[in-house]
Amino acid sequence: MGCSKWRAAFNFGHLKVQSKLSVFFTMIILFTYLFYCLNGYCDSLPRPVYDQQTNLQNKIILNDGQEASPEQLGAYNASPVSLVREQLSDFSNSDAPSNNISIANNFGSKKFPQAIIIGVKKGGTRALLEFLRIHPDVRAVGAEPHFFDRFYDKGLEWYRNLMPRTLEGQITMEKTPSYFITKEAPRRVFSMSRLTKLIVVVRDPVTRAVSDYTQTLSKSPGLPSFQNLAFRNATTGLIDTSWSAVRIGIYAKHLENWLRFFPLSRFLFVSGERLVTDPAGEMGRVQDFLGLKRVVTDKHFYFNQTKGFPCLKKPEGSSRPRCLGKSKGRPHPQIPSEVLLRLRDFYRPFNLKFYQMTGHNFGWD
Numbered sequence: 490m491g492c493s494k495w496r497a498a499f500n501f502g503h504l505k506v507q508s509k510l511s512v513f514f515t516m517i518i519l520f521t522y523l524f525y526c527l528n529g530y531c532d533s534l535p536r537p538v539y540d541q542q543t544n545l546q547n548k549i550i551l552n553d554g555q556e557a558s559p560e561q562l563g564a565y566n567a568s569p570v571s572l573v574r575e576q577l578s579d580f581s582n583s584d585a586p587s588n589n590i591s592i593a594n595n596f597g598s599k600k601f602p603q604a605i606i607i608g609v610k611k612g613g614t615r616a617l618l619e620f621l622r623i624h625p626d627v628r629a630v631g632a633e634p635h636f637f638d639r640f641y642d643k644g645l646e647w648y649r650n651l652m653p654r655t656l657e658g659q660i661t662m663e664k665t666p667s668y669f670i671t672k673e674a675p676r677r678v679f680s681m682s683r684l685t686k687l688i689v690v691v692r693d694p695v696t697r698a699v700s701d702y703t704q705t706l707s708k709s710p711g712l713p714s715f716q717n718l719a720f721r722n723a724t725t726g727l728i729d730t731s732w733s734a735v736r737i738g739i740y741a742k743h744l745e746n747w748l749r750f751f752p753l754s755r756f757l758f759v760s761g762e763r764l765v766t767d768p769a770g771e772m773g774r775v776q777d778f779l780g781l782k783r784v785v786t787d788k789h790f791y792f793n794q795t796k797g798f799p800c801l802k803k804p805e806g807s808s809r810p811r812c813l814g815k816s817k818g819r820p821h822p823q824i825p826s827e828v829l830l831r832l833r834d835f836y837r838p839f840n841l842k843f844y845q846m847t848g849h850n851f852g853w854d
Protein backbone atom coordinates (compact mmCIF):
# COMPACT_ATOMS: atom_id res chain seq x y z
CA MET A 490 0.00 0.00 0.00
CA GLY A 491 2.76 2.45 1.02
CA CYS A 492 4.75 1.45 -2.06
CA SER A 493 1.89 2.07 -4.50
CA LYS A 494 1.27 5.48 -2.88
CA TRP A 495 4.90 6.43 -3.53
CA ARG A 496 4.67 5.15 -7.14
CA ALA A 497 1.52 7.22 -7.72
CA ALA A 498 3.19 10.30 -6.26
CA PHE A 499 6.27 9.71 -8.43
CA ASN A 500 4.16 9.25 -11.61
CA PHE A 501 2.23 12.43 -10.85
CA GLY A 502 5.49 14.35 -10.31
CA HIS A 503 6.89 12.85 -13.49
CA LEU A 504 3.83 14.01 -15.45
CA LYS A 505 4.18 17.52 -14.00
CA VAL A 506 7.83 17.70 -15.08
CA GLN A 507 6.86 16.36 -18.53
CA SER A 508 4.16 18.97 -19.06
CA LYS A 509 6.48 21.74 -17.84
CA LEU A 510 9.12 20.54 -20.28
CA SER A 511 6.68 20.47 -23.19
CA VAL A 512 5.48 23.99 -22.38
CA PHE A 513 9.11 25.07 -22.22
CA PHE A 514 9.95 23.54 -25.61
CA THR A 515 6.80 24.95 -27.21
CA MET A 516 7.80 28.40 -25.98
CA ILE A 517 11.30 27.96 -27.40
CA ILE A 518 9.87 26.93 -30.79
CA LEU A 519 7.44 29.88 -30.74
CA PHE A 520 10.16 32.37 -29.82
CA THR A 521 12.52 30.99 -32.48
CA TYR A 522 9.75 31.26 -35.10
CA LEU A 523 8.92 34.80 -34.04
CA PHE A 524 12.57 35.77 -34.11
CA TYR A 525 12.99 34.42 -37.65
CA CYS A 526 9.82 36.10 -38.86
CA LEU A 527 10.83 39.45 -37.41
CA ASN A 528 14.09 39.15 -39.29
CA GLY A 529 12.25 38.56 -42.56
CA TYR A 530 13.20 34.90 -42.95
CA CYS A 531 9.56 33.82 -43.08
CA ASP A 532 9.50 35.05 -46.70
CA SER A 533 11.33 31.89 -47.64
CA LEU A 534 8.39 29.73 -46.66
CA PRO A 535 6.58 28.33 -49.70
CA ARG A 536 3.66 30.54 -50.68
CA PRO A 537 0.30 29.41 -52.00
CA VAL A 538 0.17 29.10 -55.79
CA TYR A 539 -2.73 31.55 -56.08
CA ASP A 540 -0.57 34.17 -54.36
CA GLN A 541 2.18 33.69 -56.93
CA GLN A 542 -0.34 33.81 -59.76
CA THR A 543 -1.74 37.12 -58.51
CA ASN A 544 1.71 38.58 -58.50
CA LEU A 545 2.35 37.34 -62.01
CA GLN A 546 -0.42 39.62 -63.20
CA ASN A 547 1.60 42.75 -62.38
CA LYS A 548 3.61 42.93 -65.55
CA ILE A 549 6.82 44.89 -66.05
CA ILE A 550 8.20 45.80 -69.44
CA LEU A 551 11.68 44.64 -70.27
CA ASN A 552 13.89 46.95 -72.31
CA ASP A 553 13.40 44.86 -75.39
CA GLY A 554 9.62 45.13 -75.17
CA GLN A 555 9.13 41.75 -73.48
CA GLU A 556 7.18 41.60 -70.28
CA ALA A 557 8.51 40.35 -66.98
CA SER A 558 6.51 39.91 -63.85
CA PRO A 559 7.54 41.47 -60.55
CA GLU A 560 7.77 37.88 -59.32
CA GLN A 561 10.36 37.14 -61.96
CA LEU A 562 12.08 40.41 -61.22
CA GLY A 563 12.31 39.52 -57.59
CA ALA A 564 13.73 36.12 -58.27
CA TYR A 565 16.18 37.56 -60.74
CA ASN A 566 17.42 40.16 -58.38
CA ALA A 567 17.22 38.47 -55.08
CA SER A 568 19.46 35.64 -56.01
CA PRO A 569 23.12 35.70 -56.84
CA VAL A 570 22.44 32.53 -58.80
CA SER A 571 19.65 34.07 -60.81
CA LEU A 572 17.82 31.32 -62.58
CA VAL A 573 15.45 33.54 -64.53
CA ARG A 574 18.42 35.30 -66.01
CA GLU A 575 17.84 33.77 -69.43
CA GLN A 576 14.46 35.42 -69.78
CA LEU A 577 15.47 38.77 -68.38
CA SER A 578 19.08 39.35 -69.18
CA ASP A 579 20.53 40.85 -72.30
CA PHE A 580 23.49 38.55 -72.04
CA SER A 581 24.10 35.96 -74.72
CA ASN A 582 25.42 32.41 -74.21
CA SER A 583 23.67 32.29 -70.88
CA ASP A 584 24.74 29.28 -68.89
CA ALA A 585 21.98 29.70 -66.33
CA PRO A 586 19.22 27.09 -66.18
CA SER A 587 16.04 28.25 -67.88
CA ASN A 588 13.44 27.30 -65.30
CA ASN A 589 11.83 29.66 -62.83
CA ILE A 590 13.16 28.12 -59.64
CA SER A 591 15.49 30.41 -57.80
CA ILE A 592 17.63 30.09 -54.74
CA ALA A 593 16.02 32.80 -52.67
CA ASN A 594 18.22 35.30 -50.92
CA ASN A 595 16.21 36.41 -47.93
CA PHE A 596 18.87 38.31 -46.10
CA GLY A 597 18.73 42.07 -45.79
CA SER A 598 15.82 44.29 -46.71
CA LYS A 599 14.28 45.89 -49.77
CA LYS A 600 15.18 49.55 -50.07
CA PHE A 601 14.44 52.31 -52.55
CA PRO A 602 17.25 52.69 -55.05
CA GLN A 603 19.94 55.09 -53.93
CA ALA A 604 21.13 55.37 -57.54
CA ILE A 605 19.22 55.14 -60.83
CA ILE A 606 20.44 54.94 -64.40
CA ILE A 607 17.86 57.33 -65.85
CA GLY A 608 19.00 57.36 -69.47
CA VAL A 609 19.48 57.56 -72.26
CA LYS A 610 17.75 55.01 -74.40
CA LYS A 611 20.37 53.28 -76.61
CA GLY A 612 23.17 55.01 -74.74
CA GLY A 613 24.69 51.82 -73.34
CA THR A 614 22.58 51.60 -70.18
CA ARG A 615 22.38 47.79 -70.19
CA ALA A 616 26.14 47.44 -70.51
CA LEU A 617 26.65 49.84 -67.59
CA LEU A 618 24.18 48.03 -65.34
CA GLU A 619 25.63 44.59 -66.12
CA PHE A 620 29.15 45.86 -65.49
CA LEU A 621 28.03 47.31 -62.16
CA ARG A 622 26.37 44.10 -61.09
CA ILE A 623 29.70 42.36 -60.72
CA HIS A 624 30.43 44.72 -57.85
CA PRO A 625 29.63 42.93 -54.56
CA ASP A 626 28.15 46.12 -53.10
CA VAL A 627 25.67 46.68 -55.90
CA ARG A 628 22.32 44.90 -56.18
CA ALA A 629 20.15 45.85 -59.10
CA VAL A 630 16.81 45.07 -60.68
CA GLY A 631 17.48 43.17 -63.90
CA ALA A 632 14.52 44.43 -65.93
CA GLU A 633 13.35 48.00 -66.32
CA PRO A 634 10.68 48.79 -63.67
CA HIS A 635 9.34 51.90 -65.53
CA PHE A 636 7.93 53.10 -62.22
CA PHE A 637 8.47 56.85 -62.61
CA ASP A 638 7.00 56.93 -66.10
CA ARG A 639 4.42 54.15 -66.57
CA PHE A 640 3.55 52.62 -63.21
CA TYR A 641 3.67 55.55 -60.80
CA ASP A 642 0.05 55.02 -59.77
CA LYS A 643 1.01 51.64 -58.28
CA GLY A 644 2.66 53.48 -55.42
CA LEU A 645 6.07 53.60 -53.82
CA GLU A 646 5.60 50.38 -51.83
CA TRP A 647 4.99 48.48 -55.08
CA TYR A 648 8.21 49.95 -56.41
CA ARG A 649 10.22 49.12 -53.29
CA ASN A 650 8.95 45.58 -53.43
CA LEU A 651 10.54 45.13 -56.85
CA MET A 652 13.95 45.85 -55.41
CA PRO A 653 16.42 43.14 -54.45
CA ARG A 654 17.24 42.75 -50.79
CA THR A 655 20.39 44.52 -49.74
CA LEU A 656 22.63 44.31 -46.72
CA GLU A 657 24.15 47.25 -44.86
CA GLY A 658 26.57 49.06 -47.17
CA GLN A 659 25.13 47.67 -50.41
CA ILE A 660 23.59 49.96 -53.01
CA THR A 661 20.22 49.28 -54.61
CA MET A 662 19.97 50.25 -58.28
CA GLU A 663 17.68 50.12 -61.26
CA LYS A 664 17.79 51.39 -64.83
CA THR A 665 14.96 52.76 -66.92
CA PRO A 666 16.31 54.92 -69.77
CA SER A 667 12.97 56.58 -70.52
CA TYR A 668 13.03 58.45 -67.18
CA PHE A 669 15.43 60.98 -68.69
CA ILE A 670 12.83 62.24 -71.17
CA THR A 671 9.78 61.90 -68.89
CA LYS A 672 8.53 65.30 -67.76
CA GLU A 673 7.11 64.10 -64.43
CA ALA A 674 10.07 61.85 -63.54
CA PRO A 675 12.33 64.46 -61.86
CA ARG A 676 9.60 65.58 -59.45
CA ARG A 677 8.63 61.99 -58.72
CA VAL A 678 12.19 60.79 -58.09
CA PHE A 679 12.77 63.87 -55.93
CA SER A 680 9.73 63.09 -53.81
CA MET A 681 11.07 59.55 -53.25
CA SER A 682 14.47 60.91 -52.21
CA ARG A 683 16.23 64.16 -53.01
CA LEU A 684 19.52 62.32 -52.40
CA THR A 685 19.07 59.87 -55.27
CA LYS A 686 22.16 59.64 -57.43
CA LEU A 687 21.37 59.94 -61.11
CA ILE A 688 23.45 58.35 -63.84
CA VAL A 689 22.98 59.30 -67.49
CA VAL A 690 24.78 57.35 -70.20
CA VAL A 691 24.98 59.66 -73.19
CA ARG A 692 26.02 58.82 -76.72
CA ASP A 693 26.43 60.88 -79.89
CA PRO A 694 22.77 61.80 -80.58
CA VAL A 695 23.15 61.02 -84.31
CA THR A 696 24.36 57.45 -83.73
CA ARG A 697 21.86 57.14 -80.90
CA ALA A 698 19.03 58.07 -83.28
CA VAL A 699 20.21 55.48 -85.82
CA SER A 700 20.47 52.88 -83.06
CA ASP A 701 16.94 53.73 -81.92
CA TYR A 702 15.67 53.44 -85.51
CA THR A 703 17.48 50.08 -85.88
CA GLN A 704 15.64 48.75 -82.85
CA THR A 705 12.21 49.87 -84.15
CA LEU A 706 13.04 48.49 -87.60
CA SER A 707 13.86 45.10 -86.11
CA LYS A 708 10.33 44.95 -84.68
CA SER A 709 8.53 46.56 -87.66
CA PRO A 710 10.35 45.66 -90.87
CA GLY A 711 7.91 47.75 -92.98
CA LEU A 712 9.02 50.98 -91.28
CA PRO A 713 9.63 54.01 -93.58
CA SER A 714 13.25 54.92 -94.21
CA PHE A 715 15.27 56.81 -91.58
CA GLN A 716 15.31 59.98 -93.71
CA ASN A 717 11.55 59.84 -94.26
CA LEU A 718 11.04 59.87 -90.51
CA ALA A 719 13.83 62.31 -89.64
CA PHE A 720 12.79 65.13 -91.96
CA ARG A 721 9.59 67.07 -91.70
CA ASN A 722 10.31 68.49 -95.13
CA ALA A 723 12.85 66.66 -97.30
CA THR A 724 13.51 69.64 -99.61
CA THR A 725 14.13 72.19 -96.86
CA GLY A 726 15.85 69.59 -94.68
CA LEU A 727 13.73 70.59 -91.71
CA ILE A 728 14.19 68.04 -88.92
CA ASP A 729 11.11 66.44 -87.39
CA THR A 730 11.61 66.93 -83.65
CA SER A 731 8.35 65.17 -82.90
CA TRP A 732 9.98 61.86 -83.90
CA SER A 733 11.14 60.34 -80.63
CA ALA A 734 14.39 59.03 -82.16
CA VAL A 735 15.33 62.68 -82.82
CA ARG A 736 13.77 64.23 -79.70
CA ILE A 737 15.56 61.98 -77.20
CA GLY A 738 18.94 63.27 -78.45
CA ILE A 739 18.24 66.88 -77.45
CA TYR A 740 19.95 66.16 -74.13
CA ALA A 741 20.23 69.81 -73.00
CA LYS A 742 16.46 70.21 -73.08
CA HIS A 743 15.79 67.08 -70.99
CA LEU A 744 18.56 67.90 -68.55
CA GLU A 745 17.04 71.36 -67.92
CA ASN A 746 13.95 69.61 -66.69
CA TRP A 747 15.96 67.52 -64.19
CA LEU A 748 18.04 70.46 -63.00
CA ARG A 749 14.88 72.10 -61.71
CA PHE A 750 14.88 69.46 -58.97
CA PHE A 751 18.41 68.13 -58.60
CA PRO A 752 21.76 69.94 -58.43
CA LEU A 753 24.41 69.00 -60.99
CA SER A 754 26.44 67.30 -58.27
CA ARG A 755 23.77 64.60 -58.05
CA PHE A 756 24.44 63.54 -61.68
CA LEU A 757 27.08 61.47 -63.35
CA PHE A 758 27.30 61.61 -67.13
CA VAL A 759 28.84 58.49 -68.56
CA SER A 760 30.17 58.56 -72.10
CA GLY A 761 28.53 55.78 -74.10
CA GLU A 762 31.49 55.88 -76.49
CA ARG A 763 34.08 55.48 -73.73
CA LEU A 764 32.06 52.69 -72.17
CA VAL A 765 32.92 50.76 -75.35
CA THR A 766 36.51 51.93 -75.88
CA ASP A 767 37.56 52.05 -72.21
CA PRO A 768 35.00 50.25 -70.05
CA ALA A 769 37.31 49.98 -67.03
CA GLY A 770 38.11 53.71 -67.10
CA GLU A 771 34.46 54.67 -67.26
CA MET A 772 33.59 52.15 -64.55
CA GLY A 773 36.22 53.75 -62.33
CA ARG A 774 34.35 57.07 -62.53
CA VAL A 775 31.02 55.37 -61.86
CA GLN A 776 32.32 53.53 -58.78
CA ASP A 777 33.85 56.75 -57.42
CA PHE A 778 30.56 58.58 -57.93
CA LEU A 779 28.68 55.84 -56.09
CA GLY A 780 31.19 55.89 -53.25
CA LEU A 781 32.22 52.32 -53.98
CA LYS A 782 35.61 50.72 -53.79
CA ARG A 783 37.07 50.32 -57.30
CA VAL A 784 36.43 46.62 -57.61
CA VAL A 785 35.43 46.49 -61.28
CA THR A 786 38.67 47.02 -63.19
CA ASP A 787 40.23 46.16 -66.54
CA LYS A 788 40.80 42.59 -65.37
CA HIS A 789 37.02 42.04 -65.66
CA PHE A 790 36.83 42.87 -69.38
CA TYR A 791 38.07 41.45 -72.63
CA PHE A 792 37.40 42.68 -76.14
CA ASN A 793 35.41 40.18 -78.14
CA GLN A 794 36.51 40.49 -81.78
CA THR A 795 33.41 38.75 -83.17
CA LYS A 796 31.03 40.97 -81.22
CA GLY A 797 33.15 44.07 -81.67
CA PHE A 798 32.46 45.09 -78.05
CA PRO A 799 33.93 44.59 -74.62
CA CYS A 800 32.49 41.60 -72.79
CA LEU A 801 32.69 40.39 -69.21
CA LYS A 802 35.14 37.68 -68.25
CA LYS A 803 32.97 36.61 -65.31
CA PRO A 804 29.53 38.23 -65.08
CA GLU A 805 27.52 38.07 -61.87
CA GLY A 806 26.27 34.57 -61.13
CA SER A 807 28.39 32.95 -63.82
CA SER A 808 31.85 31.55 -64.22
CA ARG A 809 31.90 31.85 -68.02
CA PRO A 810 32.72 34.93 -70.10
CA ARG A 811 29.68 36.64 -71.54
CA CYS A 812 28.80 39.36 -74.00
CA LEU A 813 25.56 41.31 -74.12
CA GLY A 814 22.81 39.79 -76.27
CA LYS A 815 22.14 40.14 -79.97
CA SER A 816 20.01 43.28 -79.55
CA LYS A 817 23.03 45.10 -78.11
CA GLY A 818 25.72 46.13 -80.53
CA ARG A 819 23.87 45.14 -83.67
CA PRO A 820 24.77 46.48 -87.12
CA HIS A 821 23.01 49.68 -88.20
CA PRO A 822 21.47 50.20 -91.64
CA GLN A 823 23.36 52.43 -94.04
CA ILE A 824 22.03 56.00 -93.83
CA PRO A 825 22.99 58.49 -96.60
CA SER A 826 25.85 60.68 -95.38
CA GLU A 827 24.06 63.95 -96.25
CA VAL A 828 21.19 62.91 -93.96
CA LEU A 829 23.60 62.24 -91.11
CA LEU A 830 25.38 65.56 -91.78
CA ARG A 831 22.11 67.45 -91.65
CA LEU A 832 21.23 65.78 -88.40
CA ARG A 833 24.66 66.55 -87.01
CA ASP A 834 24.15 70.25 -87.86
CA PHE A 835 20.80 70.14 -86.13
CA TYR A 836 22.25 68.73 -82.90
CA ARG A 837 25.38 70.93 -82.76
CA PRO A 838 23.93 73.87 -80.75
CA PHE A 839 22.14 71.50 -78.37
CA ASN A 840 25.33 69.48 -77.88
CA LEU A 841 27.32 72.64 -77.12
CA LYS A 842 24.71 73.68 -74.60
CA PHE A 843 24.87 70.22 -73.04
CA TYR A 844 28.69 70.41 -72.78
CA GLN A 845 28.30 73.77 -71.07
CA MET A 846 25.69 72.54 -68.65
CA THR A 847 27.61 69.43 -67.67
CA GLY A 848 31.10 70.94 -67.88
CA HIS A 849 32.11 67.98 -70.04
CA ASN A 850 32.93 67.93 -73.75
CA PHE A 851 31.81 64.59 -75.15
CA GLY A 852 33.45 65.27 -78.52
CA TRP A 853 30.52 64.52 -80.78
CA ASP A 854 31.19 67.41 -83.18
Ligand SMILES: Nc1ncnc2c1ncn2[C@@H]1O[C@H](COP(=O)(O)OS(=O)(=O)O)[C@@H](OP(=O)(O)O)[C@H]1O
Pocket residue numbers: 552553609610611612613614615616666699700701703761764765798799800812813816817818819
Ligand atom coordinates in the same frame (compact mmCIF):
# COMPACT_ATOMS: atom_id res chain seq x y z
N1 LIG B 1 29.74 46.01 -74.08
C1 LIG B 1 28.74 46.29 -74.91
N2 LIG B 1 28.14 45.30 -75.61
C2 LIG B 1 27.12 45.58 -76.45
N3 LIG B 1 26.61 46.81 -76.63
C3 LIG B 1 27.18 47.82 -75.95
C4 LIG B 1 28.25 47.61 -75.07
N4 LIG B 1 28.61 48.79 -74.54
C5 LIG B 1 27.80 49.70 -75.07
N5 LIG B 1 26.95 49.13 -75.92
C6 LIG B 1 25.95 49.87 -76.68
O1 LIG B 1 24.72 49.78 -75.98
C7 LIG B 1 23.73 50.11 -76.94
C8 LIG B 1 22.37 49.76 -76.39
O2 LIG B 1 22.10 50.71 -75.40
P1 LIG B 1 21.11 50.44 -74.20
O3 LIG B 1 21.53 49.23 -73.47
O4 LIG B 1 21.03 51.70 -73.42
O5 LIG B 1 19.75 50.16 -74.96
S1 LIG B 1 18.28 50.18 -74.36
O6 LIG B 1 17.87 51.58 -74.26
O7 LIG B 1 18.32 49.51 -73.05
O8 LIG B 1 17.47 49.44 -75.33
C9 LIG B 1 24.14 49.34 -78.16
O9 LIG B 1 23.64 50.02 -79.28
P2 LIG B 1 23.67 49.39 -80.77
O10 LIG B 1 25.12 49.30 -81.14
O11 LIG B 1 22.93 50.34 -81.61
O12 LIG B 1 23.02 48.05 -80.69
C10 LIG B 1 25.66 49.34 -78.08
O13 LIG B 1 26.28 50.20 -78.98
